[in-house]
Amino acid sequence: MSKKHIVATVILAVFASGSALAQAFQAGDLLVRARAVNLDSANNDSTGLDLSVNNKTLPEVDFSYFFSPNLAAELVLTVPQKHTLSAGATEIGSLRHLPPTLTVQYHFNAGGFKPYVGAGLNYTRFSSVNLPEGVDIKRNSVGLALQVGVDIPVAKDLYVNIDVKKVQIGTKVSVAGAEIGKFKVDPVLVGVGLGWRF
Known part of the structure; x- marks a missing residue:
């Protein structure tokens, strides 16, 4: 059997097991996820300095509380992340940011798969700012957050x-x-991880 056939068989088996294990979320359920997240920055700069921060992979934990089988609120947490700040190809300093995000989600039930969409707010606090003398940044940022995702059941209460x-x-x-x-x-931010329902 070729590698492609083996991969296809495994994927079909996961999907089939997901359908068999699928249970609707209920009001009061708590879904706790741990993810590895790749952060890919847009780096849009209007200062004329060609500023950018590095992309990176970071750990993330989030908590989704269900108010009904379809409606939930998700709080995303991580530890302060250090980034290098560059002007063009030259590193000019560094900073840390802590970006908790709160979204309201709508969850669908698609025959085992549980896709969702969400929207909310992000608050970011910049700290440990190390920049050239005389250069500074505003320490707080508030902005919109949009998300799409899917939870795929692989065992009882595990996704x-x-x-x-x-x-x-x-x-x-x-x-x-x-x-x-x-x-x-x-x-x-593209994340992959596991979720546990309580």
Whole structure:
């Protein structure tokens, strides 16, 4: 049997087991997920400095509480993440950001698969800002967050999760106290992980 046939058989087996294990979410359920998330920054800069931060993979934990079988709220948490800030190809400093995100989700039941869409707000706090003398950024950012994802049951109360978010994160940049423009990170976050229902 070829590798392609083996992979296809495994995928079909997972999907079939997911359908057999599928149970509707209920009001009061708590779904706790742990994900590995790839952060891919848009790096939109209006300062003229060609600013950018590095992309990275980071750990994430989130909690979804179900108000009904279809409606839930998700709180996304992680630890402060360190990024290198560059102007063009030159590294000019570093910073940390802590970006908790709260979304309201609508969950569908698609024959075992449990896709969802969500929208909400992100709050980001920049800290440990290390920039050239006279250069500074605004420390707080509030923006919209949009998401799509799916939970695939693989065992009783255990799910494989795939999640994609687009988050607005940005800051104002100043030199010698004068604002020179805005720097928008606005990342796409692609996460894969496991979820446990309680």
